[in-house]
Amino acid sequence: MRKSKEAAAESRARIVATAARLFRAHGPQAVSVADVMEAAGMTHGGFYKHFASKDALLAEAITAMFEEKRPMFARPTAAEAEVALADYAAEYLSMGHIGNLEAGCPIAGLSLDAQRAGPEVRRSFAGAIEGMVADIAVAKGTGPEARSAALRDMMIMVGAIVLARSVEDRALQERIIETAREARSDIG
Amino acid sequence: MRKSKEAAAESRARIVATAARLFRAHGPQAVSVADVMEAAGMTHGGFYKHFASKDALLAEAITAMFEEKRPMFARPTAAEAEVALADYAAEYLSMGHIGNLEAGCPIAGLSLDAQRAGPEVRRSFAGAIEGMVADIAVAKGTGPEARSAALRDMMIMVGAIVLARSVEDRALQERIIETAREARSDIG
DNA sequence: ACAAGAAGATGATGATCATCATCCAAATTG
DNA sequence: CAATTTGGATGATGATCATCATCTTCTTGT
Incomplete structure (x- = not known):
């Protein structure tokens, strides 16, 4: 009807x-x-x-997934963005995120599938990531340095979740999460 | 016949x-x-x-893929392992690796599929990774510190390749690779 | 109010696939 | 060398799926 x-x-x-x-x-x-x-x-x-x-x-x-996450870290000014990003990272690098495939980060959960899909899908994925890099760079200041700092954060977070999910030992998962948190703050 | x-x-x-x-x-x-x-x-x-x-x-x-990579970084002593790992990382963090799905790192290329597969597959993947962490830790010295350092390296490398492959802009891919190289040496 | 059109249901269609049953010829075995 | 295995080929089988055609019922533009 x-x-x-x-x-x-x-x-x-x-x-x-x-x-x-x-x-x-x-x-x-x-x-x-x-x-x-x-x-x-x-x-x-x-x-x-x-x-x-x-x-x-x-x-x-895919577009919807990224838009759903965006409010969690995107802010107009560097100061606000820095706080929001710290909160997001704390939630991201957690045991809860490992178990939460369904609502977790699309980069950690879907990137391989997106890469293998048709051009339409790949483009939507790539475009969303490029937007996300720009949003996160706001928290890192201005200039090309900020962009690199954003990429550094993102690769640590994504790599940590991908790695932790691939492993079965819960203690090792916790160690991975903890190591990622330290790596993020060591680098700044 | x-x-x-x-x-x-x-x-x-x-x-x-x-x-x-x-x-x-x-x-x-x-x-x-x-x-x-x-x-x-x-x-x-x-x-x-x-x-x-x-x-x-x-x-x-999966077991075969990891065994194929093992000779590239596994060494009995810390000194040898450190050199081998540096070589491996240089090759790993390169544009060539991004395009080489077929023979590239199984963590970056297959982890999501392994996670979704049956227990037999998941166990073989998890076991291989745990072995790899131990191998890489050799290059980082002894004690729990070494293990964390190995994990830090791995998450940066895996995260960088996953991220770079998800993006379409070649310049951005190069920037990601370069950032990962710096992050690895910044941390040591 | 009425005609046209669209949302959603029901029910094909053709393709693809994992797995199995059979068959054949060469290789072991005794 | 005869009897028996067994690697590999050929050819089902039953399931699943993306996509399409058709039908019904309601909304909407006039």
Whole structure:
């Protein structure tokens, strides 16, 4: 049955939000279009009324994931950005994040899949990361130095979560997290 | 037709080596058993004479990937290990590595897939990483400090490659590589 | 109010795949 | 050298999936 314009837009948003969770949790290849639609409370049939392809949904879901994170660290001034980033890093480098595939960092959880996907997906991923670098650089001051400092932070955080998730020993995971926190503050 | 004992062992090894390349390059889900067998010069039929399942092959391929890398950094003494690790890091943090999915670092190229796979695969991945941490710690001296230093190196290297591959701008990739090199030497 | 159109449901379709059953020929074994 | 294995080939099988066609029911522009 037909839905009103707002109801349809709501459906569409629900599909994207659901996909953002499921794709991160299990990987896009392991989640079917029907899975997403069912988790969003619909049947598979309506999908192509909203999206041109599964890849198109993935591209949108990726954008949504990054936009969901952005308020946590993006601030207009260096002083505010520095505080926000510190909070974000504290939450990022935590055992909770390791277990939280579903709502965790898309770089740590989806980057390999994005790299292997079509150009549409790759571009949406790359664009989001480039925006994130710029946002984080605000916390690091001005000039090219700030950009490098932002990259340094990001690679430590992403590397730590990827590494920690790959390991099974909980004590080692904690050690990795702790080491990453120290590395971040050692470098400044 | 039946093959001699050595010929069969050679076939098996070729399957593992081929899988190690293909799985890294395209992801295990995107590579079928038939793809691997064909690339190894056989038809799909013989596969289950060698392996219990696709996951069993993936687990073995993962072990093989790590063993292939081990000679590049593992050394018995701290002095030798330090030199070998420096060489390895120089090659690791390079543009060539970014483009070389097929023979690159399995942590940077396959960790998400391993995390999502069955327990057999996860265990083989986790075990290999734990061994690698121990090997790299040799270059960092003794005690728990060495282990942390090894982890710090690893997360920077893995994070840098994951991040660089996710981005499309070549100049930014180079900046990421360069930043990672500096971060490694800043920390020591 | 009515005609046109769109959201979403139901139900194909064609492809791909992991795994299994069989068969064949060469290699072991005794 | 005969009997028996066994590596590998050929060819199902059953499942899953992305995508499409069609139908129904409601919304919306007129």
